Amino acid sequence: MNEYNFQKIESKWQKHWSENNSIKCDINSKEKNFYNLCMYPYPSGDLHMGHIRNYTIGDVITRYKMLNGYNVLSPMGWDSFGLPAENAAIKTGIHPKTFTEERINNMKDQIIRLGSLYEWDREVAAHDKDYYKWTQFIFIKLFKNKLAYKKDAPVNWCDSCKTVLANEQVIEGNCDRCDAVVDQKNLNQWFLKISDYSDELLEGLDEIGDWPENVKAMQQNWIGKSEGAEFSLNIENTDLTFDVFTTRPDTLFGMTFAVLSPEHQLMSEILSISSNSTEIQNYIDSAKKKSEFERMSLTKEKTGVDTGLFVINPVNGKKVSLWIADYVLINYGTGAIMAVPGHDQRDYDFAKKYGIEIIQVISDKNEKSSIEQEAFVGEGILINSGEFDNLESHTEASNKIVKFLKDNKIGTSKTTFRLRDWLISRQRYWGCPIPLIDCDKCGMIPESEDNLPVLLPEIDDYKNTNESPLAKSEEFINTNCPECGNKAIRETDTMDTFVDSSWYFLRFVDPKNQDIPFDAKKVNNWLPVDQYIGGVEHAILHLLYARFFVKALRDMNYLNFSEPFQNLFSQGMINFGGSKMSKSKGNTVDPESYFATHGADALRLYILFMAPPSDGVEWNDGGIEGTKRFLNKFWENIKRLSYLKVIDSSVKDESIVRKVNQSINSVSKHLNKFEFNTAVSDLMKLNNELSDFLKNSQEISKSSKDMIIKNISILLFPMAPHISSEIYKNYFGEDLINITWPQVDNDNLKDPTYELVIQINGKKRFTRETKIGLEQSEVEKICKDDFDMNISDFKKIIYIQDKIINFVG
RNA sequence: GCCCGGGUGGCGGAAUUGGUAGACGCGACGGACUUAAAAUCCGUUAUUCGAAAGGAUGUGGGGGUUCGAGUCCCCCCCCGGGCACCA
Numbered sequence: 049m050n051e052y053n054f055q056k057i058e059s060k061w062q063k064h065w066s067e068n069n070s071i072k073c074d075i076n077s078k079e080k081n082f083y084n085l086c087m088y089p090y091p092s093g094d095l096h097m098g099h100i101r102n103y104t105i106g107d108v109i110t111r112y113k114m115l116n117g118y119n120v121l122s123p124m125g126w127d128s129f130g131l132p133a134e135n136a137a138i139k140t141g142i143h144p145k146t147f148t149e150e151r152i153n154n155m156k157d158q159i160i161r162l163g164s165l166y167e168w169d170r171e172v173a174a175h176d177k178d179y180y181k182w183t184q185f186i187f188i189k190l191f192k193n194k195l196a197y198k199k200d201a202p203v204n205w206c207d208s209c210k211t212v213l214a215n216e217q218v219i220e221g222n223c224d225r226c227d228a229v230v231d232q233k234n235l236n237q238w239f240l241k242i243s244d245y246s247d248e249l250l251e252g253l254d255e256i257g258d259w260p261e262n263v264k265a266m267q268q269n270w271i272g273k274s275e276g277a278e279f280s281l282n283i284e285n286t287d288l289t290f291d292v293f294t295t296r297p298d299t300l301f302g303m304t305f306a307v308l309s310p311e312h313q314l315m316s317e318i319l320s321i322s323s324n325s326t327e328i329q330n331y332i333d334s335a336k337k338k339s340e341f342e343r344m345s346l347t348k349e350k351t352g353v354d355t356g357l358f359v360i361n362p363v364n365g366k367k368v369s370l371w372i373a374d375y376v377l378i379n380y381g382t383g384a385i386m387a388v389p390g391h392d393q394r395d396y397d398f399a400k401k402y403g404i405e406i407i408q409v410i411s412d413k414n415e416k417s418s419i420e421q422e423a424f425v426g427e428g429i430l431i432n433s434g435e436f437d438n439l440e441s442h443t444e445a446s447n448k449i450v451k452f453l454k455d456n457k458i459g460t461s462k463t464t465f466r467l468r469d470w471l472i473s474r475q476r477y478w479g480c481p482i483p484l485i486d487c488d489k490c491g492m493i494p495e496s497e498d499n500l501p502v503l504l505p506e507i508d509d510y511k512n513t514n515e516s517p518l519a520k521s522e523e524f525i526n527t528n529c530p531e532c533g534n535k536a537i538r539e540t541d542t543m544d545t546f547v548d549s550s551w552y553f554l555r556f557v558d559p560k561n562q563d564i565p566f567d568a569k570k571v572n573n574w575l576p577v578d579q580y581i582g583g584v585e586h587a588i589l590h591l592l593y594a595r596f597f598v599k600a601l602r603d604m605n606y607l608n609f610s611e612p613f614q615n616l617f618s619q620g621m622i623n624f625g626g627s628k629m630s631k632s633k634g635n636t637v638d639p640e641s642y643f644a645t646h647g648a649d650a651l652r653l654y655i656l657f658m659a660p661p662s663d664g665v666e667w668n669d670g671g672i673e674g675t676k677r678f679l680n681k682f683w684e685n686i687k688r689l690s691y692l693k694v695i696d697s698s699v700k701d702e703s704i705v706r707k708v709n710q711s712i713n714s715v716s717k718h719l720n721k722f723e724f725n726t727a728v729s730d731l732m733k734l735n736n737e738l739s740d741f742l743k744n745s746q747e748i749s750k751s752s753k754d755m756i757i758k759n760i761s762i763l764l765f766p767m768a769p770h771i772s773s774e775i776y777k778n779y780f781g782e783d784l785i786n787i788t789w790p791q792v793d794n795d796n797l798k799d800p801t802y803e804l805v806i807q808i809n810g811k812k813r814f815t816r817e818t819k820i821g822l823e824q825s826e827v828e829k830i831c832k833d834d835f836d837m838n839i840s841d842f843k844k845i846i847y848i849q850d851k852i853i854n855f856v857g
Numbered sequence: 858g859c860c861c862g863g864g865u866g867g868c869g870g871a872a873u874u875g876g877u878a879g880a881c882g883c884g885a886c887g888g889a890c891u892u893a894a895a896a897u898c899c900g901u902u903a904u905u906c907g908a909a910a911g912g913a914u915g916u917g918g919g920g921g922u923u924c925g926a927g928u929c930c931c932c933c934c935c936c937g938g939g940c941a942c943c944a
Contacts, residue, residue: 260861260862261861261862262860262861262862262938262939263861264861265860265861265862265939265940266860266861266938266939266940268860269859269860269861269939269940269941270939270940272940272943274943274944276944292944293944294944295943295944296944307944350942373942374942375942375944376942376944377942377943377944379943380942380943380944381943381944382944384944385944386944387944388944392944393858393942394942394944395944397942464943464944465943466940466943584938587939588939654882657869657870657881657882658869658870658882659869659870660870662862663862663863663870664937664938665869665870666868666869668868668869668883668884670868670882670883670884671869671882671883673882673883674881674882674883675882677882677897678882680897714873725869725870725871725881725882726870726871726880726881728881728882729870729871729880729881729882730881731881732881732882733880733881736881803877804877805876805877807876807877807924807925809924809925810923810924810925811925812877815877843924844924845924846876846924846925848876851876851877852876852877852925854876854924854925855924856924856925857924
């Protein structure tokens with residue numbers, strides 16, 4: 049054996065795995081299937097450390113499962129539609145397709161260079177017409193099932209990107225891509241009806257397998273279910289009514305005013321009957337001018353205008369004033385509220401500012417329930433509430449009052465969600481064309497399935513003005529209606545790329561199917577994904593949309609399960625210089641350079657070793673030296689081990705063989721629990737033990753030598769597959785990938801001696817190397833003989849076998 | 858404000874779930890090899906008192922339970938992430 053030449057070894061094995069189709073699952077198998085999936089990446093061109101961490105973890109799981117006898121499906125593909133390719137095209141004139149595919153090739157090389165095993169025959173790319181044909185197909189099915197619709201809506205418009213953004217893509221009023229301020233604009237847009245599944249998306253989180261609690265919590269927050277009541281208020285002396293939603297029906301008697309959002313549909317009627325119409329019009333105009341962010345950030349000072357009109361409280365007939373204020377949002381609930389300043393802080397602030405009456409209707413037994421300084425939102429009993437006095441808030445009284453509303457046909461119980469429908473239209477070129485046709489006669493008609501895919505047209509200029517660049521192609525726009533054959537116009541918007549990624553994990557099971565998006569039998573056999581691995585940045589958007597897609601496809605009979613991802617693992621971010629690595633900050637660490645200087649195995653080990661994989665962590669350049677050193681020492685140790693004189697007796701090897709067995713035990717446990725950092729440290733410890741053994745030994749038995757080299761290679765294989773494959777091949781002539789993970793020998797786990805801790809009153813006083821399995825009396829004797837202790841002086845002795853003895857007194 | 862995480866040496870982090878706190882690695886310091894450096898190897902490395910043997914303190918802070926607490930209970934502080942005028 050020579051020096052550890054990682055360059056040579058790594059390229060040799062990467063070639064070997066590829067040429068031998070080392071990972072090739074039997075898609076028709078029904079037994080021991082394991083679908084292991086890493087989130088497919090946007091092809092930015094270069095792998096960054098986040099990818100490295102993601103794919104290293106994924107590859108550890110793939111290889112570990114393979115050696116444990118699983119039929120592993122491990123595919124990889126590309127989330128290859130999206131803005132960067134298009135922006136580059138505007139700048140350089142290179143076609144987005146050319147640009148994208150160059151980057152895919154580059155990134156694929158790097159993924160292979162990391163040593164990750166993927167079944168590349170199953171590769172899919174969102175921009176490939178063989179893929180987006182089926183994205184369009186699914187969209188049409190959604191449309192036909194009334195889960196896709198078009199409507200005029202105030203949308204988030206980024207004037208820098210010239211496109212609309214989903215609510216999820218607006219971060220504190222700014223575009224999450226370019227950071228420009230997002231405006232409100234009214235546009236005719238496509239939506240997917242995710243709100244139909246609000247309840248199921250929420251409840252599914254309780255039934256799903258192993259997902260990080262924080263991801264579940266984030267989705268719960270996002271869906272934002274709240275239960276309460278809805279009832280209508282009548283404007284005095286008119287036949288105008290509007291609905292209000294409240295989660296606190298128990299405070300209904302405390303309503304001292306009502307508020308409409310400035311965008312409320314009753315505005316024109318109110319303007320026509322209010323004596324205050326000029327002021328109202330001014331207020332509506334000024335609210336319109338404020339961006340959503342401005343409105344939200346002005347949390348301290350609430351503004352509003354009195355309509356001079358009154359509404360009647362339906363439970364007690366009390367007349368209260370009607371206001372218009374922009375602290376009431378049009379797109380939550382009904383866009384109108386009953387205001388109970390005594391028990392809601394926002395209403396309280398407003399009432400104080402405008403001198404509106406504040407009534408207390410809930411009282412606690414202690415003085416804490418005063419409403420002198422602020423609203424009282426705690427629990428208590430109802431007061432000033434007529435027949436409902438003395439009921440307990442919030443639940444009991446709410447139930448009774450809701451029942452009253454129902455019985456008197458005033459209102460009803462109601463559940464409201466924060467989750468809105470998913471806006472998927474993008475006025476962009478590099479995305480999946482929405483396959484619909486607008487016919488004057490027939491309306492919105494889907495392209496006939498035989499004509500799919502609706503191909504992206506070739507255009508000269510990718511810049512968008514105020515509509516999608518697709519509109520620049522006359523050839524594309526002008527078509528015939530699939531129903532009546534008359535001239536008709538194509539939809540020119542493309543889809544949000546999150547649509548592409550909402551079903552790719554289904555296509556992987558059947559990637560070459562020319563007739564349907566995927567075969568139901570195969571998908572039902574392989575899904576849900578057994579292990580999904582990706583960054584926490586997708587905790588809400590991608591994961592929620594994919595869950596929605598699966599539920600919708602299930603209801604359209606394309607599959608028979610409800611959740612796409614049984615188990616989810618979110619790896620933490622790798623930072624550098626205290627913040628997220630990004631090209632604009634110039635604080636990136638390029639993984640590729642480490643392939644050359646340290647090797648993929650050393651990089652993989654360091655990535656795994658640096659921290660628990662779900663934690664965020666700071667990149668430390670010195671750290672990778674440590675794993676490189678470890679691999680060098682490991683290589684040298686195996687070499688020295690192989691040179692030892694072989695003898696028959698294995699008596700002297702017992703201890704090191706037991707250490708190997710202990711490592712089989714601990715590495716297996718840690719891998720099962722995703723504790724890769726401690727799995728690596730187990731192997732480092734074992735390597736140190738091996739160094740010590742080699743320092744003191746000149747000879748070894750054949751069986752011990754084989755046992756050590758064999759098992760230590762297998763244990764290392766999931767994490768550092770190249771070096772371990774090379775060693776295994778050198779010694780046993782076989783491909784490690786076909787070997788079975790070792791069983792723990794439970795009879796040989798415990799060391800024969802341990803360090804007994806002798807405590808007096810709970811404090812450590814002495815330690816002593818001691819045989820395991822001793823009775824208390826034997827240990828007491830040791831303490832007496834060796835440490836001169838007078839046992840009878842103590843009141844109480846606590847003995848935990850093979851651990852500790854504590855003398856109390 | 859609400860909901861999740863988390864707080865352990867100079868640093869990243871371990872700790873069999875109540876039983877020797879600081880494994881493993883990085884860094885630092887000392888030594889060997891070398892003309893020298895790198896690489897490699899051997900030591901030391903929580904703080905503090907002590908020449909040493911040895912002692913005291915120590916897991917964000919304060920209380921408690923226990924023979925024994927990083928781990929369990931109560932109160933408080935700080936940091937990271939998510940949501941937020943959501944009625």
